[in-house]
Amino acid sequence: MLARTQAGKTGPVSNNNFMSNPENILKKHGLRITSFRNEVVQLFLESRHALSNQDIEQSLGNPDRITLYRTLKNFEEKGIIHRAVDGTTTSKYALCESDCTEHKHQDEHVHFYCERCKNTFCIDEVEVPHVRLPDGYIAMTTNMVIQGICKSCMEIEN
Numbered sequence: 001m002l003a004r005t006q007a008g009k010t011g012p013v014s015n016n017n018f019m020s021n022p023e024n025i026l027k028k029h030g031l032r033i034t035s036f037r038n039e040v041v042q043l044f045l046e047s048r049h050a051l052s053n054q055d056i057e058q059s060l061g062n063p064d065r066i067t068l069y070r071t072l073k074n075f076e077e078k079g080i081i082h083r084a085v086d087g088t089t090t091s092k093y094a095l096c097e098s099d100c101t102e103h104k105h106q107d108e109h110v111h112f113y114c115e116r117c118k119n120t121f122c123i124d125e126v127e128v129p130h131v132r133l134p135d136g137y138i139a140m141t142t143n144m145v146i147q148g149i150c151k152s153c154m155e156i157e158n
């Protein structure tokens with residue numbers, strides 16, 4: 001099982017190593033295991049914040065961009081990652097909860113964008129509030145972004 005700790009830190013839950021293994025995550029979501037997919041899932045497991053394409057490219061030594069794009073799209077469709085909407089123009093992704101599937105994402109939580117370090121964090125402890133819309137409107141997705149200064153940047157400042 002994957003979980004996020006306080007302040008949106010993403011990582012494996014220590015008492016369940018099954019979902020902290022990239023191969024197990026890929027198998028659970030019905031994806032073929034490749035070394036590239038393993039590397040990408042491992043990056044998300046180790047990251048404490050959402051990752052942009054550029055973050056992933058730099059970490060993997062500039063892989064083929066088309067392969068990376070297809071991998072991220074496939075992971076998002078299968079429920080491994082979700083878009084971490086943060087109000088910027090940069091697409092960022094974070095690990096989904098372990099109960100996300102290709103049919104239903106369970107990631108209705110707040111994203112926190114740090115104005116200092118420019119990182120985006122999933123804050124699972126805060127749910128996106130239900131918004132009642134006027135008749136004739138149907139919400140398909142709801143995103144909530146809080147901008148400010150993250151705990152790590154506050155500690156550096158003090």
